[in-house]
């Protein structure tokens with residue numbers, strides 16, 4: 484049995500096997516990895532790709548992560564926070580397009596995030612058929628609880644790297660991996676469908692770091708896994724570092740699909756920002772979610788997590804997916820079973 488078959492059968496591999504799948508120059512093995520990942524996604528989702536409307540709520544952040552264009556020390560951008568009216572307009576437009584998940588994403592700002600409690604409740608009242616996903620960073624447990632109580636269904640909090648010494652090279656000392664993982668456990672305890680993930684090719688990353696990420700994901704078993712390549716932003720301390728590899732990102736999509744067959748795995752914008760047709764390539768490597776952008780255009784231009792960020796348009800994505808033989812599924816698309824938590 485080769486490594487790909489072993490991963491399909493056991494949903495896991497020893498570290499050496501993972502290392503081989505991540506770095507091997509054997510094209511036949513890589514092609515088989517992608518094929519098995521596609522087949523596994525098809526077994527669970529058919530040819531359907533879930534669509535989530537991305538609304539970039541705010542680029543105001545209290546943190547100073549060295550890789551991020553909206554870090555608090557970047558004075559080259561104009562800060563914004565979408566008003567309640569703007570958020571509802573974005574949701575309305577997405578809802579008209581048939582999309583039944585709204586993703587509110589923004590920098591870490593506990594004071595302003597408090598105002599989202601009422602807004603989430605309003606969205607759920609106005610669109611009871613829709614899910615709300617939040618991605619707002621590390622917040623106090625009481626605020627997570629209030630957002631959940633208001634009706635938020637899912638929460639994405641990327642761990643970025645599962646190795647504490649690597650985490651310390653990417654973040655200022657007031658931030659810790661320990662705290663991030665505690666937040667993830669808290670979110671799960673509150674009943675959120677929870678997402679985690681990492682940057683691929685971030686500065687100082689080694690294959691061992693990625694293997695540790697896979698181990699963490701495999702043991703936490705999140706309902707969603709969000710990962711994309713590191714892409715430099717010129718006004719950050721890592722502005723001159725090279726971008727992560729698209730091929731490595733695609734292999735990780737495939738490995739994670741085979742480890743967690745039912746997880747929601749978005750083909751992320753960062754991937755589309757470094758290779759043409761990145762979202763289709765991501766789907767063909769096992770991803771099953773795409774997040775078109777519904778942020779008002781003028782605001783979205785200030786949401787510069789990294790340079791050359793692409794903007795995914797729902798109607799364009801739909802056409803491209805259809806041409807590639809897929810169909811969009813704009814329904815809520817909740818995680819199907821809780822098999823991971825038995």
Ligand code: SF4
Nearest residue numbers: 544546548551554590
């Ligand atoms: S990565 Fe997140 S927490 Fe860090 S500076 Fe950027 S928005 Fe803030």
